Amino acid sequence: MDSxxxxxxxxxxxxxxxxxxxxxxxxxxxLARGWIESSxxxxxxxxxxxxxxxxxxxxxxxxxxxxxVLGRIKxxxxxxxxxxxxxxxxxxxxxxxxxxxxxxxxxxxxxxxLLQ
Numbered sequence: 001m002d003s004x005x006x007x008x009x010x011x012x013x014x015x016x017x018x019x020x021x022x023x024x025x026x027x028x029x030x031l032a033r034g035w036i037e038s039s040x041x042x043x044x045x046x047x048x049x050x051x052x053x054x055x056x057x058x059x060x061x062x063x064x065x066x067x068x069v070l071g072r073i074k075x076x077x078x079x080x081x082x083x084x085x086x087x088x089x090x091x092x093x094x095x096x097x098x099x100x101x102x103x104x105x106x107x108x109x110x111x112x113x114l115l116q
Contacts, residue, residue, distance in 0.1 A: 015045055066096040
């Protein structure tokens with residue numbers, strides 16, 4: 001499916017990105033529909049990134065989702081035993097908090113190295 005493509009090709013688990021330079025008249029004509037508007041933030045591969053490449057809003061939204069799920073669990077499950085809550089947390093809450101953790105994990109490692 002990727003054969004014959006002459007540009008940078010990045011593959012992800014369920015996404016493929018094509019990147020290239022549009023410096024010819026033909027490539028510019030394909031984009032002639034109108035100006036590309038600037039945006040203060042953009043979602044790329046499911047991650048919300050602002051114009052300064054900051055992902056704090058993504059983290060806040062993930063925490064909100066996780067808290068909503070925790071609230072639903074609290075309202076709907078009467079048992080508070082570890083055997084009941086832990087599987088629910090692992091299955092329903094944790095994935096929201098760990099989504100795209102590889103993206104900001106390396107920076108955390110660098111910060112730890114600087115502090116030591």
